Amino acid sequence: MKLLFVAGPTPSNIFALAPLATAARNAGHQVFMSAPKELTSVITGVGLPALAATTTDLTAIKATRRSGEPEHVPDDVDHPDFIQYTGRWFGRLAAHSLIRLREVATAWRPDAIIGGPHAYAAALLAREFAIPWIRHTWTALDTLGIHTGSEDELAPELKQLGLDRLTLPDLLIDNCPPAIRPADAAPAQQIRFIPLNTQRPLQPWMYTRPTRRRVCVTGGSMATTSNNFHLIRSMVQRLSALDTEIVIPAPAEVADELSAQFPDVRAGWIPLDVLIPTCDLIVHHAGGLTGLTASLAGVPQLLLPQEAKVREAARLVADYGAARSLLPHEADPDSVGKALDALLQDPTYADRSRDLGREIAAMPTPADVVAVLENLAAR
Numbered sequence: 001m002k003l004l005f006v007a008g009p010t011p012s013n014i015f016a017l018a019p020l021a022t023a024a025r026n027a028g029h030q031v032f033m034s035a036p037k038e039l040t041s042v043i044t045g046v047g048l049p050a051l052a053a054t055t056t057d058l059t060a061i062k063a064t065r066r067s068g069e070p071e072h073v074p075d076d077v078d079h080p081d082f083i084q085y086t087g088r089w090f091g092r093l094a095a096h097s098l099i100r101l102r103e104v105a106t107a108w109r110p111d112a113i114i115g116g117p118h119a120y121a122a123a124l125l126a127r128e129f130a131i132p133w134i135r136h137t138w139t140a141l142d143t144l145g146i147h148t149g150s151e152d153e154l155a156p157e158l159k160q161l162g163l164d165r166l167t168l169p170d171l172l173i174d175n176c177p178p179a180i181r182p183a184d185a186a187p188a189q190q191i192r193f194i195p196l197n198t199q200r201p202l203q204p205w206m207y208t209r210p211t212r213r214r215v216c217v218t219g220g221s222m223a224t225t226s227n228n229f230h231l232i233r234s235m236v237q238r239l240s241a242l243d244t245e246i247v248i249p250a251p252a253e254v255a256d257e258l259s260a261q262f263p264d265v266r267a268g269w270i271p272l273d274v275l276i277p278t279c280d281l282i283v284h285h286a287g288g289l290t291g292l293t294a295s296l297a298g299v300p301q302l303l304l305p306q307e308a309k310v311r312e313a314a315r316l317v318a319d320y321g322a323a324r325s326l327l328p329h330e331a332d333p334d335s336v337g338k339a340l341d342a343l344l345q346d347p348t349y350a351d352r353s354r355d356l357g358r359e360i361a362a363m364p365t366p367a368d369v370v371a372v373l374e375n376l377a378a379r
Contacts, residue, residue, distance in 0.1 A: 019194035023366035053097035087149020094120035135169035195273035298354035321352035
C-alpha cells in the first residue's frame with residue numbers, strides 16, 4: 001500500500017501525523033510525507049521520506065493574494081477576519097501544493113491520502129485521483145471557521161472538480177482523548193497520541209528529577225522573540241519567587257535571550273517528551289501537542305491561551321480538572337499566583353492529570369489504525 005501524508009505549515013503538523021506514518025512504514029507500506037519546502041528537514045528528522053510541496057516561500061504565500069495584491073493581515077488575532085485570513089492563506093498553500101503533489105500522484109499512484117486538519121491539498125488531490133481521503137486532527141482544536149476562507153480561495157480548484165465546497169473525508173482520525181473531546185465533535189477513529197519532537201543529545205538532568213519542584217515554561221516550537229516571548233518572560237518572573245527549578249524548552253533565539261535575563265534558569269532546545277515526565281507543572285500557551293504530552297505524563301498545566309481558537313480546548317482540559325486556564329484579561333499577577341499555588345499544592349490536579357494520561361494510553365495505537373487504513377484502501 002502506498003500512503004501519501006500531507007502535513008500543514010508548522011512542525012507540530014508533522015509531529016502529529018508522523019506516528020501513524022511511521023507505523024504504516026513499519027508495517028511494510030510505502031510512505032511519503034509532504035510539507036512546505038521550509039519544513040522538509042523536520043520530516044527527514046523523524047525518519048520519513050520527505051516531499052517539498054511548494055517552491056514559493058511560506059512568507060510570500062501568506063503575504064500575497066492569488067491576484068498578486070498584498071494580503072490584508074488583521075492586527076487582532078481574535079477578530080473573525082483573522083480566522084478568514086488564516087483560511088485564505090491555507091487555501092493558497094493548498095493551491096501551490098497541488099501543482100507538485102499532482103505530479104507525485106501521477107507518477108507514484110498513492111492508494112490513500114492522509115492530511116492534517118487544514119491540509120486542503122489532500123482533500124482536492126484525493127478527489128481528483130478518486131482515492132480515499134483521511135483527515136487527521138489532534139487535540140480538542142478543530143477550527144472549522146477556517147474552512148470558509150479556504151473554500152473562497154480555492155474556488156477555481158473546487159469548480160474544476162465539480163464542487164462548490166470542500167467534501168467530508170472518507171475517515172476522520174483524532175487523537176483527542178474522549179474525556180476532553182467536544183461533545184459535538186464528529187465521529188472519529190481514535191488514535192493514541194505519541195509524543196514526538198525534534199531531538200538533541202541528552203544530558204542526565206533532562207531525564208532525572210531534581211530535588212526541588214521543576215516547572216516547565218514554554219511557548220512552543222514556533223516561539224520567537226516576537227511571538228509568545230512576553231508570555232514566557234512574565235511567567236519566569238513570577239515563578240522565580242517560588243522555590244522551583246525553571247526549565248524553558250525554546251528555540252535558540254528565545255533561549256539565548258532568556259538565559260541572558262535569567263541566568264539561573266535552564267533554557268534551550270530540550271526535547272519535551274524527555275523533559276515533561278520529570279516536571280511537577282507545565283506553563284504554556286495552550287499548544288495542542290504540548291498539552292497532550294503533559295497529559296500523557298500526568299503533569300498538571302497552567303494554560304494561557306493567547307488566541308481565541310485554542311481557548312475552548314483549554315477550557316475543556318481545565319473543566320476536567322487537569323489544568324487551570326487563564327484568558328489574557330484574567331492573567332493578572334494575583335490570578336497567576338493563585339493558579340500556580342493551587343496547581344503545585346493541590347494533589348487533585350495531578351490525580352486528574354494521571355487519569356487523563358491513563359485514558360490516552362488505552363486508546364488504539366497507530367499500529368492498530370494502520371489496519372483501518374488497509375481496509376479503507378482495499379475497498
